[in-house]
Amino acid sequence: xxxxxxxxxxxxxxxxxxxxxxxxxxxxxxxxxxxxxxxxxxxxxxxxxxxxxxxxxxxxxxxxxxxxxxxxxxxxxxxxxxxxxxxxxxxxxxxxxxxxxxxxxxxxxxxxxxxxxxxxxxxxxxxxxxxxxxxxxxxxxxxxxxxxxxxxxxxxxxxxxxxxxxxxxxxxxxxxxxxxxxxxxxxxxxxxxxxxxxxxxxxxxxxxxxxxxxxxxxxxxxxxxxxxxxxxxxxxxxxxxxxxxxxxxxxxxxxxxxxxxxxxxxxxxxxxxxxxxxxxxxxxxxxxxxxxxxxxxxxxxxxxxxxxxxxxxxxxxxxxxxxxxxxxxxx
Amino acid sequence: xxxxxxxxxxxxxxxxxxxxxxxxxxxxxxxxxxxxxxxxxxxxxxxxxxxxxxxxxxxxxxxxxxxxxxxxxxxxxxxxxxxxxxxxxxxxxxxxxxxxxxxxxxxxxxxxxxxxxxxxxxxxxxxxxxxxxxxxxxxxxxxxxxxxxxxxxxxxxxxxxxxxxxxxxxxxxxxxxxxxxxxxxxxxxxxxxxxxxxxxxxxxxxxxxxxxxxxxxxxxxxxxxxxxxxxxxxxxxxxxxxxxxxxxxxxxxxxxxxxxxxxxxxxxxxxxxxxxxxxxxxxxxxxxxxxxxxxxxxxxxxxxxxxxxxxxxxxxxxxxxxxxxxxxxxxxxxxxxxxxxxxxxxxxxxxxxxxxxxxxxx
Numbered sequence: 001x002x003x004x005x006x007x008x009x010x011x012x013x014x015x016x017x018x019x020x021x022x023x024x025x026x027x028x029x030x031x032x033x034x035x036x037x038x039x040x041x042x043x044x045x046x047x048x049x050x051x052x053x054x055x056x057x058x059x060x061x062x063x064x065x066x067x068x069x070x071x072x073x074x075x076x077x078x079x080x081x082x083x084x085x086x087x088x089x090x091x092x093x094x095x096x097x098x099x100x101x102x103x104x105x106x107x108x109x110x111x112x113x114x115x116x117x118x119x120x121x122x123x124x125x126x127x128x129x130x131x132x133x134x135x136x137x138x139x140x141x142x143x144x145x146x147x148x149x150x151x152x153x154x155x156x157x158x159x160x161x162x163x164x165x166x167x168x169x170x171x172x173x174x175x176x177x178x179x180x181x182x183x184x185x186x187x188x189x190x191x192x193x194x195x196x197x198x199x200x201x202x203x204x205x206x207x208x209x210x211x212x213x214x215x216x217x218x219x220x221x222x223x224x225x226x227x228x229x230x231x232x233x234x235x236x237x238x239x240x241x242x243x244x245x246x247x248x249x250x251x252x253x254x255x256x257x258x259x260x261x262x263x264x265x266x267x268x269x270x271x272x273x274x275x276x277x278x279x280x281x282x283x284x285x286x287x288x289x290x291x292x293x294x295x296x297x298x299x300x301x302x303x304x305x306x307x308x309x310x311x312x313x314x315x316x317x318x319x320x321x322x323x324x325x326x327x328x329x330x331x
Numbered sequence: 332x333x334x335x336x337x338x339x340x341x342x343x344x345x346x347x348x349x350x351x352x353x354x355x356x357x358x359x360x361x362x363x364x365x366x367x368x369x370x371x372x373x374x375x376x377x378x379x380x381x382x383x384x385x386x387x388x389x390x391x392x393x394x395x396x397x398x399x400x401x402x403x404x405x406x407x408x409x410x411x412x413x414x415x416x417x418x419x420x421x422x423x424x425x426x427x428x429x430x431x432x433x434x435x436x437x438x439x440x441x442x443x444x445x446x447x448x449x450x451x452x453x454x455x456x457x458x459x460x461x462x463x464x465x466x467x468x469x470x471x472x473x474x475x476x477x478x479x480x481x482x483x484x485x486x487x488x489x490x491x492x493x494x495x496x497x498x499x500x501x502x503x504x505x506x507x508x509x510x511x512x513x514x515x516x517x518x519x520x521x522x523x524x525x526x527x528x529x530x531x532x533x534x535x536x537x538x539x540x541x542x543x544x545x546x547x548x549x550x551x552x553x554x555x556x557x558x559x560x561x562x563x564x565x566x567x568x569x570x571x572x573x574x575x576x577x578x579x580x581x582x583x584x585x586x587x588x589x590x591x592x593x594x595x596x597x598x599x600x601x602x603x604x605x606x607x608x609x610x611x612x613x614x615x616x617x618x619x620x621x622x623x624x625x626x627x628x629x630x631x632x633x634x635x636x637x638x639x640x641x642x643x644x645x646x647x648x649x650x651x652x653x654x655x656x657x658x659x660x661x662x663x664x665x666x667x668x669x670x671x672x673x674x675x676x677x678x679x680x681x682x683x684x685x686x687x688x689x690x691x692x693x
Contacts, residue, residue, distance in 0.1 A: 019506070019602060026598035038597045039514035043526055046511035049567035054533035057544035064543055072550055130371060133364045144368050146680055147375050153676045153683075154379070155626035157644045158669045161651060162382045165662065172381055175397035204375070212687045236360050265539045268628040272648055286539045286629075293543050294633050305543045312540040319535045 061312075064305030070298035077302070084306040105307060107280045108288035111195075115284055116263045119199050123259055124252070127207045131214035132244075145215070149208035156268030159205045164188070164273055167197060188274055191281035198270050198282045205269060206262070210255050217251030218244070250325070257322035261315055285311050379669070386662035387470040393658045404469040408433050411450045420444065420462040422455075431465065432457070474663040481660060488639060489646040492558060493625060496642060500562040501620040505613055507566055512575035512609075513601045517587060527576075534569045538630065549634055560634040561627070561642075571616040574686075578612035579605060615686035618679055625672055643668045 029041050060074065065084055067077035092099030097106035130148050134141055151159065166172045167187040174184035187193045221244065229239050245252075267286035270276065276283030276291075283291075289311070293304025385393065388402040407416035410433055417433035422444065424430060432444035435454060442462060444455045479486055515527050538545065545564050546555075554560030582605060590600045606613070631642050641649070647668050654661045676683070 022506075023598055023602070027596045030597055035597060036520070039518035039520045039523065042510040042514035042597075042601070046507045046530065046567045046572065047526060049507065049563070050530055050533055050569075052548060053545060053564040053567065054536050054541070055529065057541035057548065058536060060544035060547060061541055064547075072547055074547070129367060133367050133371075136361075136364050138361075138364060138368070142680075144371070145684065146676075147368075147372050149680070149684060150673070150676055151375060151379075153622065153672045154669055155644050155672070156628050157647045158665055161647065161661065161665045162378050164651075165382055165385065165658070165665075166378055170394070170396040170398070172398055178397050204378075209687060212684050261537075265537055267539065271628075272651065289539070289542060290629070290633070294546070301543050308540045308542060312536070315537060315540065316535060 058312075061305045061309055064301050065309050066302075068302050070300065072299075072301065080302070084302045087303060088306055088310075102303070104280060104283070104291075105288055108283045108285050111281070111283055112264060112285045115195075115199065115266070116260060119202055119263050119266075120256065120259045122199060123203045123207055123210060123263070124256060126203060127210035127214055127255070128252070130207065130211045131218055132240075134211070134215050135218040145212070148211050151205045152208045154205065156205070157272050159201065160269045160272035163197065163201045163204075189278055191278055194274055194278055194282050198274065201273065202263075202266055202269055210259060213255055213258075214248070214251060217248050220251075221247045250328070253325045254322060257318055257325060261318050261322070264311065264315060264318075382662055383666050386474060386659075386666045387472065388474075388659070388662075389471045390657070390659045392471075393662075401468045402470055403466045404471055405464045405466040408447050410445065410447055413450075417445070419447070419465040420457075421465055422457050422463075423461045424457075432462075434462070471659070474659045475667070478660045478663045478667075481657075485638070485646075489641050489643045492635075492640060493643040496558055496561055496627075496631075497621055497624040499558075500566060500624050501617055503562065503566045504568055504571060504620045505617055508568060508571035508616060509575050509606060509609065509613065510601065511567075511572050512579055513605055515572070516576045516579035517582075517584070517605065530567070530569050530572050532569075533567070538565065542629070542633065545630070546633055555634055556637045556640055558635070558640055561631050564630060565623075565627075568616075568620070571620070574616055575609060575612050578609050582608050614682055618675075618682055619686060621675070622672065622683075 026041065030038055033041065063074055064077070066079060066081060067074070068080035068083060069077050071077050088102055088105050090101040091106065094100075094106075097103040097110060100106045134145055134148070138144070154162075168174075169184070169186050173187070177184055185193060187197055225243055225247070226239065229243055234242070265286055266284050267290065270282050270284065271287055271290075274282045276287050285307070289304045289308050292300045292307070384400075384402060385398075388399075389404045391405070392399060392403050405418045407418050409416045413435070417435060419431055419433055420442075422430055422432050431447070432455065433447050435443040435445050437443075437459065440459055441456050442459050444457050444462070446452055446455070511526075511530065515523055549555055549560040549564065552560070552563075554563070586604055586608075587600055590604055595603070626644065627642070628644050628648075631645050632648075635641060635645060647664055650661055650664055654664075
């Protein structure tokens with residue numbers, strides 16, 4: 001048996017038990033409702049979960065953002081109109097977070113606005129470089145692909161603790177720096193170095209994912225185009241800029257948008273690594289939502305909902321762009 | 332993604348470094364390529380290797396700066412008249428002679444030592460600057476035993492919680508998603524497009540955006556602090572439905588028609604014919620589900636608010652502050668948490684990478 005078959009039979013074995021319970025119910029329903037309505041029966045569990053945990057929450061979120069108090073249940077929450085949004089936007093001077101009544105929101109927003117472009121550019125450059133290397137005829141390609149990809153499998157908590165162990169005051173990096181004659185730095189205590197490592201670590205953890213997508217895009221470029229270029233004795237740079245890059249462009253755009261959407265939502269790694277600190281130097285939007293909605297007492301669900309709706313609108317715009325791009329890429 | 336196999340004949344080191352299949356010689360681009368790949372190997376691999384190596388260091392070894400590359404442990408000797416084994420030191424005496432002594436206790440800048448060969452003799456007082464600990468490379472596997480001992484039954488509870496969530500959620504996801512995919516690929520009925528679009532539209536609603544209302548619904552269902560409160564909210568993955576539907580569209584309808592002729596019930600057709608044929612797609616969906624469930628953090632963080640229901644990830648996060656001075660335990664725990672997926676990755680790499688390459692989603 002091949003590995004694929006083994007896996008399939010294992011998966012089949014694990015789920016056959018609940019199926020024995022489902023079968024009589026489903027045949028009963030078929031007798032009761034007739035074949036015509038069976039697709040809805042098959043759809044029902046999934047649709048129920050979709051409505052309950054995805055579509056309904058969007059409307060509840062809107063309701064939350066227009067109601068106040070720290071009560072969880074919507075019926076207990078008084079309608080406050082746009083007060084939550086007014087609180088978020090209540091600023092003396094929009095360029096100076098200290099003048100805002102919710103200065104942390106603006107700091108988190110400001111951090112995200114710096115973090116996202118830097119992280120996305122770094123991520124795509126490194127991922128593209130890795131994909132280009134892996135697309136060449138090299139030895140041990142499968143091995144190197146695994147090397148770049150494996151951090152994607154690690155949990156955010158493991159990633160953060162790994163790097164914390166390396167970056168701490170008596171950590172390996174400072175040991176290395178002492179060894180070459182530099183002074184050790186307390187990396188996660190200073191805002192700028194903490195921010196740098198936040199970008200570095202999130203790129204480290206996720207670049208493999210984008211490398212794989214870009215590699216698939218590179219391998220889809222027909223070989224004869226390159227053969228033709230070699231006939232015309234074009235140099236490597238010309239081949240890259242005139243053939244590879246234009247043909248990879250649709251894929252690159254999709255990766256770009258995907259990367260932005262993910263980057264805006266960065267939370268786990270930084271929450272464990274720095275907790276948003278030092279001060280609020282590495283606090284991004286999602287952590288702000290988590291903090292005001294769940295961590296800080298009293299819980300301010302209304303403000304959290306308003307902030308997450310604003311985040312949702314930004315993401316929606318990017319998703320719309322992505323859909324348009326991938327559609328034009330297919331044509 | 333096509334992987335060209337390595338040549339069968341054993342290649343020399345020089346051949347591996349300089350050789351290229353088929354054509355040409357080793358030029359600048361090749362050097363840059365290998366340079367980047369080796370750099371990548373160092374940057375990607377060493378941090379994790381460092382954590383694994385560190386998890387085998389003793390607590391004393393961990394607190395050293397600069398850190399030692401390999402795990403060292405001081406040698407100890409059991410000496411008559413002392414209950415615990417005593418650490419051994421190489422002591423340079425005032426006359427320049429070196430002797431190996433065992434330390435009884437340390438008082439300020441001096442240490443009381445005893446000669447292992449003559450434990451009855453008077454204790455020797457030695458300045459600590461003259462004493463160098465005797466040590467050798469040794470894996471401190473006791474870190475893992477200590478972790479189990481310190482956390483007691485809790486550790487197994489966290490492991491169980493993580494396994495329970497991962498396995499149950501993946502099974503439910505597979506069944507629900509494939510049922511929906513079956514309906515959306517093998518039936519023509521009014522409203523099928525609406526259903527498909529409404530499922531796929533949830534792609535645009537990230538969990539982080541609907542955090543507050545998701546918590547409300549979990550609370551309304553009475554599932555706060557319950558493992559089911561983490562399992563249910565994300566079982567209906569739109570990507571799973573999409574992937575399975577696309578795959579099921581390739582299964583010929585004649586098979587289903589033939590089964591209907593034989594009076595098979597719709598469920599039997601789904602379960603006995605369509606599902607087994609979709610196993611490659613099911614495998615991809617299963618792997619993604621396992622991966623995201625095992626590593627999930629934000630939803631468990633807000634829903635699982637008691638220690639008894641913590642997952643491994645939550646426990647690891649809380650250990651970070653609790654074990655602040657116990658790096659030996661924290662590192663052992665980190666290694667243990669990363670282990671299951673690392674093993675899975677070695678076996679399933681091809682599935683995972685093909686899955687990502689074909690959907691662009693994880």
